[in-house]
Amino acid sequence: MKRIALALALLALPAAADIEEARDLMEANRFEEAYDALWPAARSGNADAEELIGVMYALGLGVERDEMRAFDWYLRSAMKGHPGAQSGVGWYYEVGTGMPAPDLVRAYMWYALSAIGGDPDAAISQEEVVKKMTPEQIAQAHAMVDDYKVWMYPFR
Secondary structure, three states, X not given: OHHHHHHHHHHHHHHHHHHHHHHHHHHOOOHHXXXXXXXXXXXXXXXXXXXXXXXXXXHOOOOOOOHHHHHHHHHXXXXXXXXXXXXXXXXXXXHOOOOOOOOHHHHHHHHHHHHHHOOOOHHHHHHHHHOOOOHHHHHHHHHHHHHHHHHHOOOO
């Protein structure tokens, strides 16, 4: 059992190194190279890489800006428990970008999950969106948070 855990940890090292390299490239405004460094890890389901690809599409960094693709990459990462991506998904639902209309219930839910996951700004976003909600919407959002929290954060 320990050998399997060690083997899995060693397999994850290259992905972590690629993501750190990609972050360095992004800080140096070398976005196309950063995208190329992130792509294999993102396609393999790495939540950090998926979130960064989402950022790149949201802001048009090294790729053509594409809100739909940005949301998709954020959502992939968010469903794996990435707090930053969860805040990103919350923002998309709050403003309704790329959607027929804003969905404050889902925005609140994603901000709440992000706050549980440790995103320091998520609580502020949650406080702001709740000001726009009815008591019924707030109750519905709390029920959704409870549904997601059980499997996303089973030990919190």
